Amino acid sequence: MKRRSVIGLEIHLQLKTKTKLFCSCSSDYIGATPNTNICPVCLAVPGTLPILNDHAVELGVKIGLGLHCSISDNTRFHRKHYFYADLPKAYQITQYEHPIAVGGYVDIFADGKEKRVRVHHLHLEEDAGKLVHPTSDGRLTGASYSLVDYNRGGMPLSEIVSEPDMNSAEEAIAYITQIRQLARYLEVSDGEMESGSLRVDVNVSLSNPDGSLGTRVEIKNVNSLRSIERALEYEIARQNKVLDEGGHLVQETRLWDDVAGVTRSMRSKEGERDYRYYVEMDLAPISAGPEYVQKIRESLPEMPWEKRERFISEYSLSLEESLQLTEQKEAADYFEACVSEGAPAAKCANWMRMEVQRILRDLGIGINEFPVPASELGKLIIKVEKRELSNTQAKDVLAVMVEKKASLKEAVGLCGISDGRITGHALEEVIRKIFASEPEAVETIKSGNDKKGAKVKFLQGLVMRETRGSADPAEVASLVNSMLG
Amino acid sequence: MEFHKLSALEIAEGVKKGSWTASEVLSAHLDRIKKFDGQINSVVTLSEESAYSDARETDNAVSEGRDPGPLAGVPFLVKDNFCTDGIRTTCCSKMLSDWIPDYDATAVKRMKDAGAVLMGKTNMDEFAMGSTTESSIFGPTLNPRDFNRVPGGSSGGSAAAVAAGFCPIALGSDTGGSVRQPSAFCGVQGMKPSYGQISRYGIVAYASSLDQVGPITRNIADMAAVLGVLAGPDPNDTTCDAYERPSFSETASAGIKGKKIAVLTGYDAESMDSPLIEAIEKAVEYCRSAGAEIVEAKLPITMKHAVACYYMVALGDASSKLACFDGMRYGHHSDGRSLVEMYKRSRNQGFGKEVRKRILIGTCILTRGYYENYYVPATKVRQMIADEYAELFKGVDSLICPISPALPYKKGLVEEDPVRMYLGDAFSSIANLAGLPSISLNIGFTEEGLPTNVQLMGPRFGDAGLLALAHAIENKAGSPPIADIEKKGGCRE
Numbered sequence: 021m022k023r024r025s026v027i028g029l030e031i032h033l034q035l036k037t038k039t040k041l042f043c044s045c046s047s048d049y050i051g052a053t054p055n056t057n058i059c060p061v062c063l064a065v066p067g068t069l070p071i072l073n074d075h076a077v078e079l080g081v082k083i084g085l086g087l088h089c090s091i092s093d094n095t096r097f098h099r100k101h102y103f104y105a106d107l108p109k110a111y112q113i114t115q116y117e118h119p120i121a122v123g124g125y126v127d128i129f130a131d132g133k134e135k136r137v138r139v140h141h142l143h144l145e146e147d148a149g150k151l152v153h154p155t156s157d158g159r160l161t162g163a164s165y166s167l168v169d170y171n172r173g174g175m176p177l178s179e180i181v182s183e184p185d186m187n188s189a190e191e192a193i194a195y196i197t198q199i200r201q202l203a204r205y206l207e208v209s210d211g212e213m214e215s216g217s218l219r220v221d222v223n224v225s226l227s228n229p230d231g232s233l234g235t236r237v238e239i240k241n242v243n244s245l246r247s248i249e250r251a252l253e254y255e256i257a258r259q260n261k262v263l264d265e266g267g268h269l270v271q272e273t274r275l276w277d278d279v280a281g282v283t284r285s286m287r288s289k290e291g292e293r294d295y296r297y298y299v300e301m302d303l304a305p306i307s308a309g310p311e312y313v314q315k316i317r318e319s320l321p322e323m324p325w326e327k328r329e330r331f332i333s334e335y336s337l338s339l340e341e342s343l344q345l346t347e348q349k350e351a352a353d354y355f356e357a358c359v360s361e362g363a364p365a366a367k368c369a370n371w372m373r374m375e376v377q378r379i380l381r382d383l384g385i386g387i388n389e390f391p392v393p394a395s396e397l398g399k400l401i402i403k404v405e406k407r408e409l410s411n412t413q414a415k416d417v418l419a420v421m422v423e424k425k426a427s428l429k430e431a432v433g434l435c436g437i438s439d440g441r442i443t444g445h446a447l448e449e450v451i452r453k454i455f456a457s458e459p460e461a462v463e464t465i466k467s468g469n470d471k472k473g474a475k476v477k478f479l480q481g482l483v484m485r486e487t488r489g490s491a492d493p494a495e496v497a498s499l500v501n502s503m504l505g
Numbered sequence: 506m507e508f509h510k511l512s513a514l515e516i517a518e519g520v521k522k523g524s525w526t527a528s529e530v531l532s533a534h535l536d537r538i539k540k541f542d543g544q545i546n547s548v549v550t551l552s553e554e555s556a557y558s559d560a561r562e563t564d565n566a567v568s569e570g571r572d573p574g575p576l577a578g579v580p581f582l583v584k585d586n587f588c589t590d591g592i593r594t595t596c597c598s599k600m601l602s603d604w605i606p607d608y609d610a611t612a613v614k615r616m617k618d619a620g621a622v623l624m625g626k627t628n629m630d631e632f633a634m635g636s637t638t639e640s641s642i643f644g645p646t647l648n649p650r651d652f653n654r655v656p657g658g659s660s661g662g663s664a665a666a667v668a669a670g671f672c673p674i675a676l677g678s679d680t681g682g683s684v685r686q687p688s689a690f691c692g693v694q695g696m697k698p699s700y701g702q703i704s705r706y707g708i709v710a711y712a713s714s715l716d717q718v719g720p721i722t723r724n725i726a727d728m729a730a731v732l733g734v735l736a737g738p739d740p741n742d743t744t745c746d747a748y749e750r751p752s753f754s755e756t757a758s759a760g761i762k763g764k765k766i767a768v769l770t771g772y773d774a775e776s777m778d779s780p781l782i783e784a785i786e787k788a789v790e791y792c793r794s795a796g797a798e799i800v801e802a803k804l805p806i807t808m809k810h811a812v813a814c815y816y817m818v819a820l821g822d823a824s825s826k827l828a829c830f831d832g833m834r835y836g837h838h839s840d841g842r843s844l845v846e847m848y849k850r851s852r853n854q855g856f857g858k859e860v861r862k863r864i865l866i867g868t869c870i871l872t873r874g875y876y877e878n879y880y881v882p883a884t885k886v887r888q889m890i891a892d893e894y895a896e897l898f899k900g901v902d903s904l905i906c907p908i909s910p911a912l913p914y915k916k917g918l919v920e921e922d923p924v925r926m927y928l929g930d931a932f933s934s935i936a937n938l939a940g941l942p943s944i945s946l947n948i949g950f951t952e953e954g955l956p957t958n959v960q961l962m963g964p965r966f967g968d969a970g971l972l973a974l975a976h977a978i979e980n981k982a983g984s985p986p987i988a989d990i991e992k993k994g995g996c997r998e
Contacts, residue, residue: 060608063834064829064834065606065834065835066588066594066596066601066604066606066709066710066829066830066835067587067588067606067608067610067706067707067708067709067710068706068707068741069705069706069741069742069743069744071740071741071743072743099825101825101828101871103828103831103845103848104844105833105844108829108834109828109829110828110829110831111825111828166844294872294873296824296825296868296871296872296873296876298821298825298871298876298880299884300713301712301713301714301744301822302710302713302744303743303744304743304744
């Protein structure tokens with residue numbers, strides 16, 4: 021009997037604000053000395069009060085609109101209570117009953133199909149500090165004391181909660197990728213799992229034969245797309261096995277162990293905490309009224325899916341080409357800047373997807389760090405179009421442009437290939453260089469001993485070889501003769 | 506010159522004119538505190554050095570021709586739950602007994618900026634939880650009008666100090682009557698302004714949606730001047746309203762001719778101490794003779810539910826706001842074998858009995874199941890109470906009612922009959938629930954010398970009108986004299 025897996029995700033995005041959610045501490049905490057990026061407010065010093073960061077609300081509304089959510093014009097914060105060393109107030113300020121954005125969706129591409137995944141809501145909340153448990157062997161357990169770093173405490177997060185609309189690990193990954201892309205397009209978050217600016221909690225169950233939802237298990241500690249995929253595959257197999265063997269599943273939270281490749285029970289529903297949620301009275305209600313929302317809506321950039329469609333219609337690209345080019349906004353912008361130089365779109369797309377991609381991969385850099393300006397790549401592609409450069413030559417030139425951070429013109433020169441024809445002064449330079457390297461031949465000619473003109477021909481040949489045939493033989497002959505005379 | 510008999514405005518005027526210096530005034534008040542506070546224990550920390558330095562600064566401003574501020578050289582005290590830069594702020598609890606903040610509460614800062622001179626901190630019920638000022642780790646404060654009675658609470662130290670002539674102005678915090686009830690018990694004037702009138706920044710919280718800073722003075726003109734200094738928006742407290750405040754000092758003398766004033770009826774007057782009923786009758790008569798129209802008002806929802814509602818809201822919030830005291834970053838710390846054990850020991854040892862009780866009740870109220878049955882209904886009732894008052898103030902300008910059902914309690918009642926003490930908040934907690942301004946106004950004394958009083962309430966942000974009413978009544982009733990603590994020397998049991 022094949023059961024259908026049902027997956028819902030909670031994605032935490034760290035919002036790209038300058039300051040924390042409720043105080044004026046810098047949000048630039050990564051790499052800072054522990055407990056230097058703190059203030060009385062985020063340390064919960066008695067008497068202090070939270071002050072809401074308007075920019076975080078704006079970013080929350082932005083991504084809410086991107087997710088096609090409706091924005092609530094009367095939203096409040098709640099307090100979520102628990103005692104732990106990473107939480108100075110002993111409550112986290114979060115949104116509970118009245119989140120800022122509700123009821124949206126995203127369309128994803130997975131298993132070769134487009135699919136709509138509904139978004140239940142998006143809410144804003146503050147992050148907690150970070151605990152470090154120093155053990156001699158680096159393990160999490162067995163430390164005799166713990167250290168706490170409050171630098172991250174109070175950082176703004178938006179949590180996006182999906183409906184349980186995904187049915188495979190591939191769909192889950194596609195959903196996360198789509199949200200990450202949206203967050204980056206809207207510049208609301210870096211969306212990096214490595215640095216923790218994007219974090220995911222996974223909920224998975226198997227549907228019963230009658231179609232009703234089965235017992236739900238939450239998986240935590242999945243810190244990369246790969247571990248999410250593996251954890252889902254493991255957990256789906258585990259749940260199937262338990263049910264196949266006639267066992268029962270319990271509603272619980274399980275931790276993914278990336279090394280062992282298994283999930284382990286952390287706490288069951290009975291052990292579920294009562295967070296004693298209630299309204300945060302230190303903050304007035306937020307009113308994100310229609311005018312405010314409209315203003316933000318108007319400021320939104322082109323969405324990734326809009327760009328994808330436009331690239332297909334405007335540049336006659338295939339869906340696959342368009343998907344790849346629009347994956348990152350910066351790459352899409354680069355592509356369009358190339359095209360605007362006058363280079364054919366199909367060719368630009370090809371160069372971007374093949375050569376540029378390869379270089380980026382080899383160097384391990386992103387398109388932002390690619391040293392060749394889009395206009396230069398555009399010109400290079402035009403040269404190929406005009407047959408001034410062969411494809412092979414053009415790749416050499418691009419390689420030099422990257423390696424030496426050279427302009428197109430310099431790179432062409434450095435490659436020693438003719439940029440059109442070498443004439444006049446440039447040609448004289450080459451000839452002078454050849455003369456200098458063949459002093460004996462020059463001497464022979466100048467002393468009148470080149471009876472048959474063999475040495476002159478020899479020198480002309482060297483010049484032609486040096487210029488790779490891009491100089492006019494007649495001009496070479498005349499210049500060589502005049503410079504010898 | 507008996508400086509302690511001057512009002513705040515008289516002191517400031519003399520300082521500005523050069524009749525006397527802020528340092529002289531300060532020195533006289535400090536002497537009086539040192540001489541007599543042993544009898545009533547109203548002050549827990551004196552900060553003489555910083556006070557003299559502030560007073561000298563005011564004197565320098567005067568001699569250099571700079572504006573020394575509207576409260577130039579006025580010595581004041583604040584309750585020990587106001588954060589004071591460099592001065593111990595304990596909330597009169599073991600939990601914070603050695604905590605020294607490095608910032609001033611906005612209210613303290615505004616007073617200093619106005620030229621007033623902070624002398625120190627006053628006694629209070631631990632974490633502002635109580636109505637008698639008996640739960641302080643520094644021991645109880647006694648009522649300067651009668652040493653056998655409590656000064657009320659939780660701002661009992663502040664009220665007692667003003668009554669004893671230790672300062673013309675003291676600040677307290679009022680969550681359910683904590684400024685006004687002790688003011689009533691000590692025979693001084695106390696005000697809880699509208700919620701959002703004064704910044705709460707730097708007040709160690711009891712309940713976020715109820716707490717408000719309140720001034721205590723011996724007359725309404727001083728009260729209006731202090732409110733003028735304290736009121737106003739604050740970037741550090743977004744619940745403090747941004748509306749443009751009138752000049753409270755100017756409007757306080759506007760009179761009440763033609764105003765419509767309601768007198769509360771429909772409560773159990775029989776169970777009240779009779780001099781307090783007589784005080785209401787007197788106040789009503791004063792209003793009439795000042796040209797106001799008197800009507801009767803019943804507030805059935807409020808009278809039936811206010812106390813229960815108040816304790817649900819306040820204790821729920823207290824359990825949340827006091828959760829930060831875990832002994833890790835500040836406050837009393839006790840070691841344990843695990844994090845949880847450290848928390849348990851630190852909190853059990855750091856908090857006193859009443860505070861632990863209120864945290865436990867509050868935690869229970871917010872726990873799943875109880876939350877739906879207690880907290881949620883309480884918030885709905887709270888809204889109904891606010892609505893009942895909003896409706897009332899559509900038709901009348903102000904309300905006169907009792908502030909406390911009883912004259913100052915004898916010492917030790919809190920142990921004997923805690924429920925009676927909780928019920929004592931029935932009239933005072935309403936203003937906090939509904940966010941309204943309220944003044945506890947002295948209406949003379951009984952034959953035994955116990956102060957009697959009334960509560961005046963007005964619509965939200967109708968603080969100016971309320972001060973005008975208080976001023977009009979005070980004109981007839983007179984402002985209370987300083988307690989005769991010199992003669993009572995040695996009376997303390």
